[in-house]
Amino acid sequence: MNILSIGGSDPSSGAGIQSDIKVFSKLDIHCLTVITAITGQNTSNFGMVEPVSKNILENQLESIITDFKIDGIKIGMVYNSEIIKTLYHHLKKLKIPIVVDPVIKSTTGGMLIEKAAIIDFKKFIIPLATIITPNKFEAEILTKMKINSINTPEKIAKKIQRMGAKNIVITGIKIKNKKISDFVLEKNKKYYITDKEISKINRGSGCIHSASVLYSIVKNKNIRKALEFAKKNTFNSIKNSKKIGKGIAITNMEESNEIKLLNSINEFTKIKNIYKNIPECQTNFVYSKQKPKSIKEILGISGRIVKSGEEVIVAGDLVYGGSKHVATALLTVNKKYSKIQSAINIKYKNDTISKIKKLKLTTYDYDRNHEPKNVKNGGSTIEWGIKNAIKNSTKPPDIIYHKGDFGKEPMIIVFAETPDIVIKKILKII
Ligand code: PXL
Numbered sequence: 001m002n003i004l005s006i007g008g009s010d011p012s013s014g015a016g017i018q019s020d021i022k023v024f025s026k027l028d029i030h031c032l033t034v035i036t037a038i039t040g041q042n043t044s045n046f047g048m049v050e051p052v053s054k055n056i057l058e059n060q061l062e063s064i065i066t067d068f069k070i071d072g073i074k075i076g077m078v079y080n081s082e083i084i085k086t087l088y089h090h091l092k093k094l095k096i097p098i099v100v101d102p103v104i105k106s107t108t109g110g111m112l113i114e115k116a117a118i119i120d121f122k123k124f125i126i127p128l129a130t131i132i133t134p135n136k137f138e139a140e141i142l143t144k145m146k147i148n149s150i151n152t153p154e155k156i157a158k159k160i161q162r163m164g165a166k167n168i169v170i171t172g173i174k175i176k177n178k179k180i181s182d183f184v185l186e187k188n189k190k191y192y193i194t195d196k197e198i199s200k201i202n203r204g205s206g207c208i209h210s211a212s213v214l215y216s217i218v219k220n221k222n223i224r225k226a227l228e229f230a231k232k233n234t235f236n237s238i239k240n241s242k243k244i245g246k247g248i249a250i251t252n253m254e255e256s257n258e259i260k261l262l263n264s265i266n267e268f269t270k271i272k273n274i275y276k277n278i279p280e281c282q283t284n285f286v287y288s289k290q291k292p293k294s295i296k297e298i299l300g301i302s303g304r305i306v307k308s309g310e311e312v313i314v315a316g317d318l319v320y321g322g323s324k325h326v327a328t329a330l331l332t333v334n335k336k337y338s339k340i341q342s343a344i345n346i347k348y349k350n351d352t353i354s355k356i357k358k359l360k361l362t363t364y365d366y367d368r369n370h371e372p373k374n375v376k377n378g379g380s381t382i383e384w385g386i387k388n389a390i391k392n393s394t395k396p397p398d399i400i401y402h403k404g405d406f407g408k409e410p411m412i413i414v415f416a417e418t419p420d421i422v423i424k425k426i427l428k429i430i
Contacts, residue, residue, distance in 0.1 A: 001218060002030045002068050005211070006087065007076030007103075008037040008049070008112065014203035014250040015106065016076060023211040023253050028263045029218075032068060034060040036087075037079045039110065043203060044247030046110025051079045054086055061090045072097045072218040074210055075128070077112045081120040088124035097217045100129035100165065101210035102138050107203050107248065118142070127164030131223060133210045134160070139170045147173065153183035154190055161185060167223050169193075171209065182231065186223055193224070195231050202241040204251040209234040225317065233259075257299055258318055261287040261342075264419030268344070268426065269305065269312045277430050278307040279347040280409050284323040286330050287419050288341040295327040296320055325382055329400070329413050332386040337396035342419045344426065348401060348410035355429045356412075361398035364389035368405035398425055 003024055010016035017033045024031035036057065040047035052060075064070070073096060078084050091098065102121065103112045113121060122142065126132060136147060143159045145151045147170075157168040167186050174181040180197040184190065212233040216226030236256055241249040265285050268274065282304035289297045300323025303316025316322065330343040346352070356363055366385040375384045389400050397415050404410035414429070416422040 001071045002032055003214060003218065004032045004034065004064060004068075004070050004073045005076070006034045006036060006073065006078075008039050008079065009035050010039055010041060012042045012203075012245060012250070014043065015207045019204045019207040019251075020074060020076075020211050023208055024215070026253055026255055026259065027215050028266055029215065032064050032070065034064060036077055036083050039077075041106065041108065041110060042247060043243075043245035043250065044108065046106050046108045049079065049110070049112075051083055054082055057083060057086050058090070061086075065090065065094075070094070070096055072099070072214045074099045074101065074214045075125060076101045076207065076210070077103050078121065078125060079112065079117065080114050081117045084117060084120045084124050088128070091128055097130040097214065098128045099210050099214040099217070100125055100132040101206060102126075102132060102134050102142060103206065104138050104141055107201070122163050126160065129165035129167075130217065131167040131169065131213060131226075132160060132165040133169050133171065133206070133213060135171045135206060136173055154185065157183060157185035157190075169213075169227055171206075182227065184223070184227060191224070193227050193231055195235060198235055198238045200238050200241060200249065202238050202249045202251045205234050205238050208237045208251055208253055221317075257287050257289070261285065261299055261318060261419050264342075264423050265301070265305065265314055267420075267423050269314060271427065271430070273310075274430075275307045275310050275312050277346045277349070277352075277426075278305065278312060279345065279411060281325075281411075282306045283345055284326040285344040285419065285422070286323045286327045286342065288327075288330055288334060290341070291338055292331055292334060295324060295331055298323065298327040298330060300327050326413065328380060328382045329386050330415070332383050333390065333397060333400075333415055336390055336393075339417050340396050340415050341417055342422050343413055343415045344422050345411055345413045346426070346430070348403065348412050352412060352429050353401065356399050359428060361425070361429070362393075362395045363399040363401070364393060364397050365401050365403075368402050368408055371405070399429075 005020035008016045021031045037051040039049050143156050160168045169184045171182045173183045178197050179194050181192040181194040209230045212230035213226050216229045237251040237253045240252045240254040242252050243249045286300040301316045302319045302322040306315050326345050333340050366389040401412040414425050
C-alpha cells in the first residue's frame, strides 16, 4: 500500500514529513512525500520556514500522482495560500481518503501556517477532509470560538463540519480523573473516545495520531475503530518518547504486539496462493503477552483470516481474547515453553507434512481418536490434544498437527517466538 504525506520537513525528525516516513515504514506502508515547506528547527527552538515554490510543489505532485496508486493522503503543514490553492487544484479530483491535520503552531512555538492563509485553509483544504484532526487549540483557532460550557465541543465540531469536513475529531478535549477524551462528530453520530492521560511534553504526537488514523482508514476500518487505534498508538508513542536532542523528547512509535501481528498478518495474506492453505474452519493468527494466564492475554483476530475464492481476507479486528482455538493451543504450549508466544493454524496437507519432516522441524502430533469421552463431550479438545502431544517433549514445537476424526477437520498449527518467525516457518513448509 502507498500513502502520500503532504507537509513540512522537520530536520530533527520529530514531526512533519520525517515523522510520517518513520511511522508508515513501521506499519509496512510505503510513504510517498510532497514537501510544502522546509523548516529549520530542533527539540528546543523553531528557526526559519521557507515555503517551496509553486513550480516545485506542482512537479512533486505530478511526479507522484502520475506514477503511483495512492491509497490515502495525509495533509499536515501547508503554510501559505499559494500552496493551499495548488494542493486543492491537484487533489480535488482524487477519490481517496484524505486526513487533514490542521497544524498551526509547533510545540516549540513556531508558526506552521501564515495567519492570512487560515481563510484559504478553511475554504480549500477543510472540504477535502474525509476526517480532520484538530487538537483543542487548533479547533478554537479555526472556529474563532473558545470551547466552554456554551460553545460545546459539539458546537465547534459542527462549525468545522459546515466548512466541509466529513468527520471531525477534536483531540485532548476533556481531562478528568487522569483520563483524556477526544470528541468525535461523524455524519450522524457523536461520541467521546476516552483513555488514560499521559502528561509528558513531547514533539510529534499529533503527526503520529493523524498518520495512524489514515493507516486504519486505508485498511478499511470505520472512523471509530481508526480513532481508537490512533489514540492507543499515540499514547504508546508518547510513553515511549525519547530525549534525543538537548530539548524536549521526541515521540517514538513503539512496535507494539498489535503492530507486529498486524504486519505479519498482512505478510501472510500476501503469500502467493496462500488461499490453498486456509482450512475449512479458516485461520487465526495469535500473539501472546509474556506468560499469559488465559486466552484473554492473547491477541487474535476477532473474526478469522477467511478465503473468498482465491482471495484471502482478514475479517474482524485484533483483540485480546479474539481467538479461542489457536489461542488455547498457544496457551497450552506456552505453559511448558514460555518463549513460544505466537501461532497460526493452516490446512492439513500431506505435502506440507512431508516438507516438515524433510526439514527436520520439531514436530509433534496427537490422535483425536484417543480423546477421552469427557473431553469429546464439551471439554477442551485442543488443550487435551496439545498437552498430549508435548507431554514427553524436551524441545519447543515448531509444528503440532492432528489428522482429524470422524467429522473433524485435520489441522496443522505452526508455533514460534514471534509472528515474523511464524511467517518464516510458513514460507518453508507450504
Ligand atoms: O506536529 C506538527 C508539525 C507538522 N509539521 C511540521 C512541524 C510540526 C511541529 O513542529 O514542524 C513540519
